Amino acid sequence: MSEIFLGLGGNGENQQLALSRANRHGLIAGATGTGKTVTLQGLAESFSANGVPVFVADVKGDLSGIAMPGSPTFKHADKLEGRAKELGMEDYAYSDNPVIFWDLYGEQGHPIRTTITEMGPLLLSRLLDLNDTQEGVLQIVFKHADENGLLLLDFGDLQALLKWAYDNSKELSGVYGNVSKQSVGAIQRQLLSFEAQGADHFFGEPALEIDDFLKLDENGRGYVNVLAADKLMRSPKLYATFLLWLLAELFESLPEVGDPEKPSLVFFFDEAHLLFDDAPExxxxxxxxxxxxxxxxxxxxxxxxxxxxxxxxxxxxxxGNRVQHALRAFTKRDQRAIKAAAETFRINDDLDTEEVITELRVGEALVSTLDDEGAPTVVQRTLIKPPRSRLGPVTKKERAIIQSISPFEGKYDEAIDRESAEEVLAQKAKDAAETAEEVAEKGEEEVRKRPRKTKSIWEKAISRGTKVAAGGMAGAAAAAVLGKKSRANPMRSGITSAAGSIATDLAGPIAGRFVRNLIGGLMR
Incomplete structure (x- = not known):
């Protein structure tokens, strides 16, 4: 069974984390300055070396150094090398790790985007702090978009649809139930406030393909996906909701594997309390x-x-896997935390866990992991191993170089703005205005004779398919003139293309609805 070395226990035994038990989740806790980040960095390195991709949010900006090897000239090198010697790590040497930088804002890494459709009304309601009535209205707006083939990709699409809903609240109320202008207006105000925080960068295309978090490099090491979260932390609710959305996307995308020999991905959720702050039961x-x-x-x-x-x-x-660094007993809440932390460990008769938690030095922790049978091991006071990569951030130049050799260089960096709800609704409004002018000029009866200006999603797809069919016929005719045989059936090609066009246009609403239903099922 493959294991990750965590450090040396007070009993003289190596403390290990079994890869086959790493999907049973874990906790890294401790007061500021006690070594949590170093522990996280060392764990991420070990997972990567064992072919396990990692996702980690870099909330303070100091985890980016995992992309670079440490150095003997580093100011803390003597401590790292001394700790390695103390632990008997004879193979200790500085090394880098394969890293991909990500950033919701696209400033320090590849942008991460999803569509409004994929996020869905439930998580958006959480982000926007909507009450139950407003969430119900947002659900109706999404349902109307689904039923009318309106792609909700970015903030502009949602804003355009909300404006339409405000202007047509009576029409929506007649179909779906009460939709008040006041509720729509409240959602619009919250959306503007949220946009001012920069959240609009998160919505649009190209949307993230979740499999891109699961890559290995040419040497079989798992990529460490580092999310630049220092700016994101200014919007803690966006940070927490984004990570919850990411977990839901992973759940939807990955197959059932039970307890594998090693995880498909290890996900480090730093500043985890933000996920639960002010969250309803x-x-x-x-x-x-x-x-x-x-x-x-x-x-x-x-x-x-x-x-x-x-x-x-x-x-x-x-x-099941716990690394508890030192806690300080300054307040009654601190004292409760110490007592609670001590009680979660399997008792070690040679260790007063509650007392030791307050005595741990920097780089020491109480460690308990799951054994072969899935039971927690006896807690041990442990000297945590030193990381092999740099402690501290990369420079701007180093980050730029790493970005330039990323396997996704150019894939996500440029936003795409294709026809979606905003453009469709704008065209409909334009057509309506022009039609009103024609009615005033020519009369309603005459105007009714002309074809409708705005095509439906189906008509657009059939039109594209017909053009392909025409192209196929022209190609067949040219082949006949040249004395060549054409294997393609032009009519079938046209039909296939039309079906493909319809599928493409509907892919957003249908796929988004599927993911939303999944998240809805989990969130309800």
Missing amino acids: ALQEKIEQVVRLIRSKGVGVFFVTQNPIDIPEDVAGQL
Whole structure:
């Protein structure tokens, strides 16, 4: 069984994390400055070296150094090398890791985007702090978009549809139930406020292909996907909702694997308390459900937080692998946290866990992992191993070089703005205005004789298919003139193309509805 070396226990034994148990999730906790980030970095390195892709949010900007090897000239090199010698790491040497940088804002890495359709009304309502009535109205707006083939890709599409809903609230109310202008207006105001925080960068195309987080390099090492989150942390609700959306996307995309020999992906959720702050009880229950279910997809989730009691009990109960750094007993809440943390470990008769938590030095932790049978090991006071990569951030020049050799260079960097709800509704409004002018000039009866200006999604697809068919016939005629045989049936090609065009146009609403239904099922 493959294992990751964590450090040397007080009992003189190496503390290991079994790869086959890494999808049982974990917790890295401790006060500021006690070594959580270094532990996280060392774990990420080890997973990568064992062919396991990693996703980690770099909330302070200092994890980017994982892309570069450490150096003997680094100011803390003597401590790292001394710790390695103390642990008997004879093969210790500085090394880099394969890294891909990501950034919702596209400033320090590849942009990460999803569409409004894929995010869905439930998570958007969470982001926008909507009440139940407003969430119901947003659900209706999405349903209208689905039923009318309106692609909701970016903020502009949602804003355009909300404006239409405001102007046509009576029409919507007659079909779906009460839709008040006040509720639509409240959603519009929240959307503007959210856009001002830069959230509009997250919505659009090309949307992230979740499999791109699961890549290995040419040497079989898992890529470490580092999300630049220092700016994102200014919008903590966006940060938390984005990571919850990402977990739901992983759950939808990955096959059931049970307990694999090693995880498909390890996901480090730093500043994890933000996921649960101000979250209603129903949402907390569904987060617990997502965490439990994603384990069967081979995804391990490690929550990183200062205080272990920031994690609700139902979620904490699923975290089988624990690394607890020092806690300080300054307040009654701190004292409760120490007691709670001590009680979560399997008792070690030679260790007063509650007392030791306050005595741990930087780079020390209480460690308990799952054994071969899936049971927690006895807690041990442990010297945590040093990372082999750089402690601290990369320079702008280094980041640019790493970006230039990324396997996704050029794939996500330029936004695409194709025809979607905003353009369709604008064209319809333009056609309506022109029609009104024609009616005034020629009379209604005469105007009714002309064909409708705005085509439906089906008519557009059939039109494109017909053009392809015509092209196929022309190609067949040319082949006949040249004495060549044409294998293609031009009529069949046209029909196939029309079907393909329809599928392409409907792919957004249908696929988005599928993901939304999944998230809805998890979130309800």
